Amino acid sequence: MRAWIAFWNILTKDMRSYYLKPPNISWGLLFPLVWIAMFLIRSRLGIESLPSLLPGLVGLSILFGTTSVLSVTVTFEKKGRSFERLLLAPISLEVLMLAKTTGAILFGAVNAFVPLVVGSFLTDLSAVNWATLIPAVVLIAVNSTFLGLFIAVSVKEVFEAQTFSNFFRFPMIFLCGLFFPIGQLPIWLRPLSYILPLTYGADALHGSIRHAAALPLPADFALLTAFGAVLFGVSLRNIRRRWIM
């Protein structure tokens, strides 16, 4: 019960302090809209191409939304030493870090629905399998958030968090099959794609929105769960090694 009180209050404080702040809300709305406009204009295929673009837009919105906010806020709190207050609390590190990351996971999941809501006005989304799309969105948000956590634990300064995030994010736009199949990549790049969790997230999104998954959806979900567990585990190990010296 005590751990839940702490969990809930850390989550609600972060929601109020970071995720529900006007700049972040506008970032969360604006960013996916800009992605949509950019890809529609660039593809020159018109509105009818939107269903094929939606999986990529949803994936990018989650990836950028979660990693940006989490890596920056954790680094900011660590630098200001308010994070020490959390480490001194009598709650397990697992509960503490889940509380810190849940806000970002929710933020990323909400971001994912911006392209979907916009898309629903522009194209027919009746073929979307919502029962698989929602878990896919949540699992991508979890993985992206834990990637943000991994980044936050690896850096000391806020600007480093941004730079290091981009080191992962920009290659992932091209390597994870968000906008074109991995099969079109040079063969020597493909192994890299298969070690990135977003590859399986993108596949699950293509499966849920366009029924065009390369792998069975249960396999995508299982791999995403495994990647998430590994990222969380590695981040916790790094926190114990670097922050509780």
Next chain:
Amino acid sequence: MRDHEPLIEVEGIAKRFGDVVAVDSVAFAVQRGELFGFLGPNGAGKTTTINMLTGLARPDAGTIRIAGIDCSKKPRAAQHLMGVVPDESNLYPELSGFANLCFCGSLYGMRKRDRESRARELLGQFGLADAAKRKFGGYSRGMKRKLTIAAGIIHAPPILFLDEPTTGIDVASARQIRQLIAHMNARGTTIFLTTHYIEEAERLCRRIAFIVKGRIVRTDTVEDLMRQSEGRHVVQFAFSGKSAELSDEITAEFPHLHCQAVVGGGIRVESAEPIRVGPLVRLLEDRGAEVSEARKMRPSLEEVFVRITGIEAAAMKQEKDKAKIGGGT
């Protein structure tokens, strides 16, 4: 745990950072209800020791028991019994004073009603009731320090760790904080206090440990430490010139005097008999030193500290204040 057992028990703890030995074979015990002072210069290992005691660092060797709980085995249980006030006021700038206290209470599992009533009680006790709704980021340094202490005791812990509670704040706030510390201790809270203000430790603490270069050089009651100064005569000379060389010359010339160079310029002369200042000033001036001051030192803990550690207290304070201004700790 039995009442006569120490509330904090530390045996042979050590900590290295690469090649640097930060803390080496540190051992002490703090009794229930005691106000224990931990004194040392910047970089002596005070904060590293506090970090190990509170769970922010893991000792490389040794054991720490809080209320009989082995911290390496049950760190969370031990953390529940302690409040920690770090050397920086590290609450959340975007939250109000009241919200900060309530949030800190929630970290210890306090229910909403309990933490809100405790937060109001503490804001009143610390004279911050009028600033309860203001954001912490807009508080003055003294107010920030007071709220940080209040946050440390929101869950009414039996043990409180205070790391440099009055550093960098105005005299009135520091005085008020000292009164609050004494009040908390009088009400039964066991307090572990690190400070570089020796007079603060002298006024507040019952027992003191001196730590230098990671090792405890002395642990004793303030009374017993002060007793060593009785019957001693100390005169401090301030001058520009080579203190170490002149100190050696005085020792050679006046073998009954104990002479020590002072960090920052000057020497400290100590004797069991009254010291004649004239011959010493003459000798110093003959050697080219311009003596600006010869001050008789009253028996104080500062003097004991200097004798035991060989570190000038004023230099220690100066060093610490410099580090604070520069953003260090």
